[in-house]
Amino acid sequence: MPIAPITGMLRKRLWLDLSVGLGLGVTAAYGFWYGIHLKSLQRQEEYYLRLERSRVQEAA
């Protein structure tokens, strides 16, 4: 008895996998961006702001 040819299996999975993989990737990347990059930038800005304030205070 002939069986139906198995076609398109790889293709179907590939689209699903690509979407899930890139979706997770973009999520993780934004996690890094907001959780680490922007946070450390903010810390630096705050430090320089504090420095500037104390400088102004000293001059006054």
Next chain:
Amino acid sequence: MLQNFSIFNTIYNDAPQPWQLGFQDSAAPAFTGIVDLHNIIFFYLIVICVGVFWVLGSIMYYFNTKNSPIVHKYLNHGTLIELIWTITPALILTVIAFPSFRLLYLLDEVTSPTITIKVIGHQWYWSYEYSDYVTDSGQSVEFDSYMIPESDLELGQFRLLDVDNKMIIPVDCHIRLIITGADVIHSFAVPSLGVKIDATPGRLNQSSILAERTGTFYGQCSEICGVWHGFMPIAVEAVSVQDYLAWIDSV
């Protein structure tokens, strides 16, 4: 333990820490630019890594020989997919090249420097020449900078990093560096100021630095130059303009 990894703890260290993974804290616009570029590229790196490893894992799980006995049918002659996975990375690399070159040319710019310092690499110490000034005897200000040996270290000094005569610079001033080597190739590198430039004998390399805050910034010779390559550190101390003038008056 986690405190040792500086990506979790941005304290204001200007020397490397034990087990450090991330960058040192920036003290100059140049280094802030470098860290920014690194993090922008790192963003895409995360997307690509997670994407690739996810697909790879899925293929190993669903299409191993046990689950899919005829999988070798797809092993070669996949022209379309090969075109896709060759052209896509090429495009990504091209896109990354633009901000990278922009930063590179920005760093190369020397904006009207306040002072010029000549940095000379020797086997195995650095020497600095402040050619804008002359001493009472008519000679230019110059001095050698040797590492402090472990036996002479005082409390609070860094092993293999602290030197007897630091290079002193005024804060918030553009400084031009002229870098050369006296014997073999060395490399003058200070991470928090964003400089790393070869000190090549017979050649004058130019770079510029700007310290945005006072402090001592440490670096090391970064071109293997002989047995004591690891023992010729660089220490740059940024001080206020008044303190700088007082210091240059005293040498």
